[in-house]
Amino acid sequence: MQRYTYEPLPPSHIRLLTISTGENDQLYATIRPVPFDEKNPPTYSALSYVWGTAGFTTAMKCNGNTVLYITPTLDEALRNVATLLRDRESIWVDQICINQQDLEERSQQVGMMTGIYQCASKTLAYLGPPTPTTALAIDLIRRVGTIARKMAGEIFLQDREERNRGLASLMTKEEISIEESEKLGISFRDLASWDALIEFYDRPWYERIWIVQEMLPSRSGFVIVGTLSVSWESVKGAALWHFFKAGAVPKRHKPSVRGIELTANMDLPWDWRVGVGCVKELAGRRVMPTFRWELSRLLAMFRRRKATDPKDKVYALLGLSEFDLGMGYFTIDYAKDVKTIFTDTARAILKGDSDRKKPNLDIILQARRTTCKCEVDAEPQAGEWPSWVPDWRQHSGTGCTWGIGEDFEEWHDEHAAGKHVEELSDIASNPFALVTRGVVLGRAVYVSPYRHFSDMAQQGRMREARDEFLGMVSSYPTGQDVDIAFAMTMVGGVLPKSITDRGHTDRWYVDNYLNCIDILSMPNGTTEEDQLRDTKVIEYWLAGFEDSWYQIAQNAYCERRWYVLDTNHVGLGNHRMQQGDVVAKLVGLSMPCVLRPLANGKDYQFIGEAYCHGEMAGLGKGVPPGVDIPAKHSLQKIVIV
Template sequence: MAVPLGQTYEYSPLPSKTSIRLLQILSRAEEPIRCSLEVVDLNDEPLYDCLSYTWGDPLYHELSGPENTRRTTGERNNAITCDGLVLCITENLREALLQLSRNASSSTAGHDQYQRQRFIWIDAVCIDQGNLSERSSQVAMMNSIYKAAQTVVIWLGIDDVHTKRAIDVMNRLSSIPPEKLGVELPSNLDDPEMYSALGIPYIEPQQWLDYAAFLQRSWFSRVWVIQEIFVARNVVVFCGSNVLLWSDISASSQVLRETQLGELLTGTVVSAVSPSASTAYVGNTLTNPFIFENMRVKATSLNLEKLLADGRYFNATDDRDRVFALLGMREQPPVHTVPYDIRPEYHTNVQRVYTKASWATIYEMEDLNLLSLVEDASFRKLQDLPSWVPDYSVAPQTHPLTGNPRVAVGEERWNASGGLKWEVPAQMDLLLLPVEGIRFSTIIEFAATAAEITDLYQMKTLLDLLVHYPQPRYPDGGTPIEAFWKTLIKDTFHGQPAGKEARRSFALFIALRVWELKEALENLRDTIEYSEPKPGPLDPLSVDFAQLSNVYDQTKAAISVLSTKGMDGVIPDWKAIEHLIEIGQGEASPEKDDLDRDSDHIAESFRVAYNGRRLFSTEGNYLGIAAQSLQKGDTIWVLAGAAVPVVLRPLPNGNWKLVGEAYVHGIMNGEAVRGDDIKPERIQLE
């Protein structure tokens, strides 16, 4: 019977703080969806399942042709019947309800059929979304709601052109024994030796893209699913009519995370979607299922800082949910009383939510290493946040120097603040962070960003700081060249302090940048040669060629100067660089294999250290890397409670703005705070 227009479902208030609504699906397969809502009390231990899904389009379309694309929205414009009245839901939820009404009658993955409970809890339907007070109180109960469910049903969305092949790849990867994940693999997905080393059949390039499209479905990047999976007793996964094992999904994702396959696959996807795009990144959404499972394993050590940091790899329709969705997973409150209570409050703006969460993190961790999670200003979405508060609404673009997660106590790499004592502030303004520390030095010069070095071939700006270095020794007594190359990789190679292997490999970093520059120049020359001349006095291609030729000449000149200064072979001469390039472009050989391996390692060390940062020099001739938005006149500080130095910018009112954390060679382990004449200053960050 048709439902008369205008008779829409209206929610009645919930009778108690522990009341929830549960949905019962009354319709059968292929019938119009009919359902009913019933109010129950969680304390009565009702039997029900929970649905974990995404409101918007569930599919990843970038790897599908137009003929295979079916796009949906998060609009609630699909009418179903609830207790005889009209209730509007999203298209993806409608598809999920249709599949549940079929009761998983088929399973191409070969796993046991799912027998659902009579009732199921679904946020969009069981919460009155237009009632902010109810929404806040119900969100605060999400942990309890999902924990009490018999099964958490994951709905990844309908089948698409990628599904069948993606499941096949997932099954192959999940079968790889853990002991094989530590082997060194070729840096090419097409190399048969990779599959031989892993003990699995060869995976075709298109199959890899199918698997990537599967893992980039919207569900895998939704922040709420972290908690929903974290507390689940049992999990069943639907992808269309396919019933999958969560253990297979997380195990295959772990393979990507713990080998270089994740890096290679991400690069392949980027090239397939946008061949000209840069592949520099930190967050790899292809490994999000592994993050889920890793959280489940480490459930007893999930402090708020770790949760907020990992939550940045996921998406949320409401940016406040990047905090609210994680609170239920938090470990026991700290000894200190947190000054600002954080709980789901949808009448509070996102800036205040993030600031209160940051205060809570500082109190829990009892230090200021939260400052290392603050991204460069150019990456922030919320421009009116206090400078010391991370913008949790954006994915991280740099690897924190303090690590994420933090290393175990006693295994910390750096302790720049040395013996400076940090005390938890007793009273404070919500927006101001009081700190105490040593004003070390001022930035006077800086080089290009990672993007400029990669895309505009500006390695010469790095070399210029070394060419013009004003003294024969570095302030710590070492050589300028050692400080230079160690700074560019934050003195880290293969996760360990950089040593002889890194020093030897750094020459390959120089050669690789030169090769990229030569290739760009030759390609542009060929383009000009085979292009029609443009009218007018200045042909844009000729101008580009002249500019790039100038960069090439300046780079060659800088290398020629440095290679004659006794740089211990770290900066090779031009002839040696051309020889390295010749080997790299030559036929396969043991020498080429060694060169390719070392080149990959030093390139990755540079990427991890330098992405989102830039090299700088100070008044005292120290070298460092810090946030790419730094300016001349910014100041290096060592703050009590912070493991690494920070760059601060003075404000007209006497307060300071955080620019970002910094690696400064020679002061990473307390050197800047030693001496009887050291007098800490008290300042405020805003």
């Protein structure tokens, strides 16, 4: 039997198929092209599933007398979802409806996928075959999902304030007691049902990058396991409720896929929205507004998700971003290599668009490299990858297995990305170079060997580090006391509310934090010594040294090293920082960064973010259009490769 041959698609067309089974359980399909207009779409469902790694090995009869080879996972999915389709109902399936061998068609059709899923009458997400506990899980998911919906209201309410009020109660971390769970009809004592629920979310489908674009725009979604199904609204609501409320449920099994967290993570903050487009009534149903989100935030939020083709780490999110609203800096092109695609993406984001958003250099902060090999899909060799371009094949930019190496969020300066950024995009002779302007604050003359706050605290090295700094620096450039500058650096310049709300000053904090750390790091001793230690710990706790203080310190000083510049500035730099690196402020970047001078004496390599005490204001802060940056800093051309 001949293989099915794809005919070129006319402009603004998609393919749809109908499926049926015949003798010997043979799967049959009819494929046909149809015009596609989002304002007047055809009637069809869309499929979401896991491709798998087995290859195109399963034959499916197609259009009467030809055969098309598909993956075994798709064959299984089609056989099961067929029971949920009406007779002769059309369905859209990427693997079949897109000619995967035609890169030009693939690029064009992927650009339409958000609209395809948004216009589908329903999206069917097939997770795989059932287990003995699937029915039990679905029953609990429906009950928990109902409770979540009552708390949050409609998940996609168009009124932002109304939606936020509902979600605020659902997405507040609190531990529901066993007694409360029983009153709700979802007893935490029913361990079999809760184990089944966790198992339901422990499937590879939840890790896919594509489900973000497939499920978020959908008007109606159903999650299918075998022939059993439950609404996507219930699956999402149950995940949110479990993540924020079910801390009292015993953790008896460790899932291999963090499906509950990944599903809860798909509730995108409306504060990130761009644009106000809205699809009108489709098929008589009220639908979700077609808001888009900033691509830089989407890339950061979903970078842990998996993609068979690494190019899809970008392409799977474009349709949900501002780039789907006509910001034509680049188009989807699978013929390009990963390095070029990621570079084009980063450059398009940092250029921005004057009509919709300010240009912003902060995208390069996602380019910091990890030290945890378990979090890397692919690690480029030195010199093979532009140092300023994020490698979104890496699962995380934090580089910490603890999951707490976070940005210096408190110092993000929304005014830092000013009018001057639009002048930074000089195209160098090297197409992978970034040409910008900035100020070098100084060169590192000392870099600490410790890259975690807890390493120093638990080993009793914090006081030693403080004394070492005082021995190097006798006066601080800002005029602040040297010991205060060091202490504030260790917490990223921000004291917790538990300290400030009690009216404590920076000086009070500096006079007490080392004693608190010494007590916390004391080893176990005699009963009397332990009792004395516990008494002191309580005293410091009541004074303001609560868990929030230690967490702030861990977040600030995680996968970073404290350093001293030749200008006597102290700070925290990316864990890859070395002696001889420089700390610089770049126009349009909301915080300082670490750069490594190259041997040619002209170019730099981007190393990562930095906190520099007393120098955290962005270069563009408060600068009105047409007004030069204050002369405190003399800007120089900086080329990053």
